[in-house]
Amino acid sequence: MLLLKKETQNLIKMKIEFTESQNQFRSEIRDWFSKNVPSKPLASFDTKEGFEEHREWEKTLNQGNWSMVTWPTEYGGRALNLIEWLIFEEEYYRANAPARVNQNGVFLLGPTLMEYGTDDQKSKFLSAMAEGDHIWSQGWSEPNAGSDMAAIRATAVRNNDTFIINGQKTWSSRAAFADWTFGLFRSDPESERHRGLSFILVPLDQKGVTVRPIPQLDGEPGFAEIYFDNVEVDASCMIGDEGQGWEIAMATAGFERGLMLRSPARFQETASRLLKLYFDNQDVLSPSIASRVTHCWMQAEAYALNIYQCASKVMAGDKIGSESSLSKVYWSNLDHEMHQIAMDILGISSELKNEYLNNAASWIKGYMFSYSGPIYAGTNEIQKNIISERLLGMPRK
Amino acid sequence: MNFNFSDDQALFSESLQKYLSDNVTTKSIREFWTDNSHFLSSRWKELEELGFITANIDESNGGMSLDLITIALLVEKIGYSGMPEPIAEQLFLANPLINEFSSQINHNEYLAVAHDLAPHPNFLEDSKQLIFFQDQNPYLIDIEKLKIRSLESNDPSRSIYDFEANNLDDATKLESKKNLYEQVQNYGMVMSSALLLGLSKRIIDSAKLYTCDREQFGKPIGSFQAVKHMLADVAIEIEFTNALVYRAASSIQKNCSNATMHAAQAKFQSIKACEIASKNGLQAHGAMGYTWEMDLHIFIRKGWSYKGIWGSRPFVENLVFNNLKKDLPKLGATYTFMDNND
Numbered sequence A: 001m002l003l004l005k006k007e008t009q010n011l012i013k014m015k016i017e018f019t020e021s022q023n024q025f026r027s028e029i030r031d032w033f034s035k036n037v038p039s040k041p042l043a044s045f046d047t048k049e050g051f052e053e054h055r056e057w058e059k060t061l062n063q064g065n066w067s068m069v070t071w072p073t074e075y076g077g078r079a080l081n082l083i084e085w086l087i088f089e090e091e092y093y094r095a096n097a098p099a100r101v102n103q104n105g106v107f108l109l110g111p112t113l114m115e116y117g118t119d120d121q122k123s124k125f126l127s128a129m130a131e132g133d134h135i136w137s138q139g140w141s142e143p144n145a146g147s148d149m150a151a152i153r154a155t156a157v158r159n160n161d162t163f164i165i166n167g168q169k170t171w172s173s174r175a176a177f178a179d180w181t182f183g184l185f186r187s188d189p190e191s192e193r194h195r196g197l198s199f200i201l202v203p204l205d206q207k208g209v210t211v212r213p214i215p216q217l218d219g220e221p222g223f224a225e226i227y228f229d230n231v232e233v234d235a236s237c238m239i240g241d242e243g244q245g246w247e248i249a250m251a252t253a254g255f256e257r258g259l260m261l262r263s264p265a266r267f268q269e270t271a272s273r274l275l276k277l278y279f280d281n282q283d284v285l286s287p288s289i290a291s292r293v294t295h296c297w298m299q300a301e302a303y304a305l306n307i308y309q310c311a312s313k314v315m316a317g318d319k320i321g322s323e324s325s326l327s328k329v330y331w332s333n334l335d336h337e338m339h340q341i342a343m344d345i346l347g348i349s350s351e352l353k354n355e356y357l358n359n360a361a362s363w364i365k366g367y368m369f370s371y372s373g374p375i376y377a378g379t380n381e382i383q384k385n386i387i388s389e390r391l392l393g394m395p396r397k
Numbered sequence B: 001m002n003f004n005f006s007d008d009q010a011l012f013s014e015s016l017q018k019y020l021s022d023n024v025t026t027k028s029i030r031e032f033w034t035d036n037s038h039f040l041s042s043r044w045k046e047l048e049e050l051g052f053i054t055a056n057i058d059e060s061n062g063g064m065s066l067d068l069i070t071i072a073l074l075v076e077k078i079g080y081s082g083m084p085e086p087i088a089e090q091l092f093l094a095n096p097l098i099n100e101f102s103s104q105i106n107h108n109e110y111l112a113v114a115h116d117l118a119p120h121p122n123f124l125e126d127s128k129q130l131i132f133f134q135d136q137n138p139y140l141i142d143i144e145k146l147k148i149r150s151l152e153s154n155d156p157s158r159s160i161y162d163f164e165a166n167n168l169d170d171a172t173k174l175e176s177k178k179n180l181y182e183q184v185q186n187y188g189m190v191m192s193s194a195l196l197l198g199l200s201k202r203i204i205d206s207a208k209l210y211t212c213d214r215e216q217f218g219k220p221i222g223s224f225q226a227v228k229h230m231l232a233d234v235a236i237e238i239e240f241t242n243a244l245v246y247r248a249a250s251s252i253q254k255n256c257s258n259a260t261m262h263a264a265q266a267k268f269q270s271i272k273a274c275e276i277a278s279k280n281g282l283q284a285h286g287a288m289g290y291t292w293e294m295d296l297h298i299f300i301r302k303g304w305s306y307k308g309i310w311g312s313r314p315f316v317e318n319l320v321f322n323n324l325k326k327d328l329p330k331l332g333a334t335y336t337f338m339d340n341n342d
């Protein structure tokens, strides 16, 4: 009993394999990376020198039209789909290419502009972003608005064609050296909570802006506080309408938790490195380590498959909303567990910052950073509130 | 690459789901428990007429030649329903063998299958023939030629048996170019994964309904954050099971070199999902969840069985681990969909 006649069937059945052209695309990137990835690792992008080296890498990427393959060609992209983006990311991590200093821009603001920006805004910001001329930071959090982001107090008061911005943002990643920040500001002073917020882009070299870098656990200023003292910003720097900020920010946050920022290749590569670390040291390890390493490797694959599934949904016209909260909890816990196991394996050398045996130094750095995964992009507790209330429909109060 | 179900695949599984929710009530499952241990032949017949039982039998033998991904989706719905009849076994274990040995097997009847990973065939008395493995070689035998003894499963929905062939000469050795022992093992792992996935979804749905309804301290218990997070943890494990099951089904269908590995991964994750669903789902019901009267355990019990058979956790973990050891250079993000046969 076929429910639809053959002619009327939607013939695109689930098909879990790459097409010929996707495989070709993979070889093309692999080839380009093999010629262009710097042979020596760059300095950390949380240092002045390393930041500029990473900016150069963004330029190199853009010269190859690899800045963001899903963007339209007019902004330097290749108009490819999300599956191809995932392939790109897999090759990126395989090639051990430098981290993206402009990830706040290309992965988060980029898609937001694509959806909510005017043509003028797109042409002004997207190309400069792809080129690495504008490196972006995010400005949501404030001292008293962390998980409760609707408690934002920084203001943007409209004055004809400009906004006058006052207040403070904090924990803004890359802000120590970045060129611009995007964030939410209260444009209606009478408003409360989610209403009356606007999404505004601010140049960090503008008069009245003070950036105070904050050292993270590794001692480097990976984030910063930003003070705004009567900062004048052109009204054309607002994305969407006045008061539409919350809605737009939620879309941006969705990109961050889910598909865009944490592409699965990163965790799969960590899982394979962990396996190698395990097999190099297995003679002195206990069976539980073998077991945990195997679990992590499987989880990294499970995460990748899930993201392929999400990408397929988006390509079929579905929106990914609260589902991204499921991914966020999953990858952040996995990342921590993988690094924790590496520390267990490294044992006595796990405290040695200069120990290059077994790549201890890079595991230590990753281990520290893995503590932040359950916090940034919305803490895991907040994600679980979202999962239970929005996906499972449990009562809010 | 496309992880979406086509309209066809979705419609077909929805129509099964509709049939199951109308017909396989928990009341009917409990009746099955008390009445007898044979399956409802009327229900089997109806599903046969609707085309579900022969869905993946070759068209030349009157089936629909449906692909294994769609079959996995159907089996997930069967898991969700808690239906005692062994349709999952028919689809995943029997039908591929019937397709291969169509001249030797009576394909109008349920065909029981036994394997080292599930040595006690379900509903043996309701079938006419059995396929079993001796030293990993497949044999076909008529039920009359067997000495059988009914065993009691911890899940009263499973009517399982011990069997003994009086004489191996009574059985026909099945000749195949494929390694049927491994093939049936892989099919069994994916079948049990799809069932566990459906069962986990049923359990979280019950817990969700219950926690929105039951009140303590003057409000629904589902409004307490500890209860919310307990179920969110279940939702996360379930979410990351789906795609693993579909990939495993696809890899088996394509005869991919990594089919065993993919099946083992699907089984591992589905065990994990069903375990946390059972633990947290029961916890959310309080003492009520610990009673025979509450329907919840119908599904939890089925999970207990399918976690152990067709690839227990240590078995599948070892499969994966040994493969990783062997294939160390071929790890990482670019190999997720790899097939050495290509």
Ligand SMILES: Cc1cc2nc3c(=O)[nH]c(=O)nc-3n(C[C@H](O)[C@H](O)[C@H](O)COP(=O)(O)OP(=O)(O)OC[C@H]3O[C@@H](n4cnc5c(N)ncnc54)[C@H](O)[C@@H]3O)c2cc1C
Pocket: A137, A138, A139, A140, A141, A142, A145, A146, A147, A148, A170, A171, A172, A173, A174, A223, A372, A375, A376, A377, A378, A379, A380, A381, A382, A385
């Ligand atoms: C590495 C890193 C980079 C970051 N980058 C940026 C950035 O670029 N831009 C930016 O704007 N922000 C950034 N952040 C800030 C981040 O978004 C916030 O830290 C986060 O939203 C949590 O806010 P908070 O730190 O004030 O913690 P709090 O909100 O004070 O939370 C503290 C603890 O209480 C829990 N909690 C709070 N409310 C609830 C609740 N309702 N239910 C249950 N538990 C609750 C939290 O889960 C957490 O465990 C970054 C943070 C880190 C660690």
